[in-house]
Amino acid sequence: MARRAPSPIWLLAALCALLLLLRPRPLQAAPADAVQPVAAQPKLVALTFDDGPSPRTTPRLLEGLDRRGVKATFFLIGAQAEEEPDLVLQMAQSGHQIGIHTYDHVALTGLSQVDFDAQVGRARQVLTDLLGQADFPLRPPYGAVDDGVKRRANAPLILWSVDPEDWSDRNTQRVAAHIVSNVQDGDILLLHDIYPESVDAALQVIDQLHQAGYAFVTVEELFAARGVPLEPGHVYSRCPPPE
Numbered sequence: 001m002a003r004r005a006p007s008p009i010w011l012l013a014a015l016c017a018l019l020l021l022l023r024p025r026p027l028q029a030a031p032a033d034a035v036q037p038v039a040a041q042p043k044l045v046a047l048t049f050d051d052g053p054s055p056r057t058t059p060r061l062l063e064g065l066d067r068r069g070v071k072a073t074f075f076l077i078g079a080q081a082e083e084e085p086d087l088v089l090q091m092a093q094s095g096h097q098i099g100i101h102t103y104d105h106v107a108l109t110g111l112s113q114v115d116f117d118a119q120v121g122r123a124r125q126v127l128t129d130l131l132g133q134a135d136f137p138l139r140p141p142y143g144a145v146d147d148g149v150k151r152r153a154n155a156p157l158i159l160w161s162v163d164p165e166d167w168s169d170r171n172t173q174r175v176a177a178h179i180v181s182n183v184q185d186g187d188i189l190l191l192h193d194i195y196p197e198s199v200d201a202a203l204q205v206i207d208q209l210h211q212a213g214y215a216f217v218t219v220e221e222l223f224a225a226r227g228v229p230l231e232p233g234h235v236y237s238r239c240p241p242p243e
Contacts, residue, residue, distance in 0.1 A: 041241060042213070042215045043185040043212075043213055044185060044186060044214070044217050044222050044226075044241075045186070045187050045189060045216060045222075046073060046219045047072040047191070047202065047205075048074070048075060048099075048139075048158070048160065048189060048191070049191050049192060049202075050075045051075075051080075051101065051193070051194045052074060052076055052192075052194055053074070053080055053084045053088060053091070053193070054080070055084055057196050058084075058193050061199045061202065062091065062094060062096075065206075068206050068207070070206055071216065071217060071218050071221070073096065073220075074098055075099040075100065075137075075158070076098060076100070076127065077104070078100070078102065078104075078122055078126045078127070079103055081126050082126050088130050088131070089130060089131075092131050097218035097220050098136055099136050099137040099138065099139055100139070101139050102119040102120060103120075103126070105141050106141060107141055107142055108140045108144060108145075108148075110146070111148065116149075116152045120138060120154075136155060137158045138155040138156070138158070139159070143159050143160070145159075150233040150234075150235070153233050154233075156234060157235045158219055160237055160238075161186075161189075161237050162179055162182050162183055162187050162189045162190065163190045164178035164191070167195065170195050171197065172197045172198075173201075175191075175198065175201040176204040176205050179205045180205060180209065180212075183214070184238075186241055187238050188219060188222070188236075188237060188238050223236070226239050226241065226242065
């Protein structure tokens with residue numbers, strides 16, 4: 001006996017059922033208290049140099065920083081800034097931050113107001129005459145700070161959190177390894193741009209930390225990025241990210 005063809009009504013019902021199965025489902029809104037993904041914050045570090053500028057080593061450092069797109073902070077000796085004004089201007093024009101490291105690299109603790117002004121005030125005036133500003137952070141030589149220094153500084157006091165003591169043996173590989181193995185987000189690194197070995201170490205550190213996801217900023221930029229104001233007479237050694 002011949003089979004009967006399906007009726008049109010049965011075919012229509014089957015088609016409707018198939019369309020219901022295939023229709024897109026509406027997206028459900030996430031609960032209000034659901035944890036939203038947070039974009040990763042960059043790891044920031046401030047690279048700082050003391051005791052310059054030096055005509056023998058600082059130009060090569062500035063060239064290396066420029067090629068890597070890195071801004072640093074230079075705490076300058078006033079007497080040397082007077083002798084190398086073009087280097088100071090090059091630093092500022094390249095976007096680096098300039099700070100005071102006294103006029104003659106003298107410990108500031110225990111000084112009278114007159115002697116303090118001869119070191120800090122005179123260095124500030126040298127930089128002001130060159131750059132047309134007066135708001136320079138101060139790094140006391142040897143990191144020596146007392147109540148008198150805080151009271152007379154008229155500037156934020158910038159110390160450091162990672163010190164490889166590059167002056168002690170001028171060993172490029174040891175200095176670079178010390179920094180890379182000890183650095184943390186928010187650190188202030190201390191080096192001296194008057195030693196060729198320290199310049200080499202600095203450039204190695206930059207290349208290695210770039211690969212590790214660090215971004216280099218000036219001291220001013222580091223604290224601004226974390227919303228921490230730099231106040232005169234206060235001591236700062238690092239700026240960790242908020243918890």
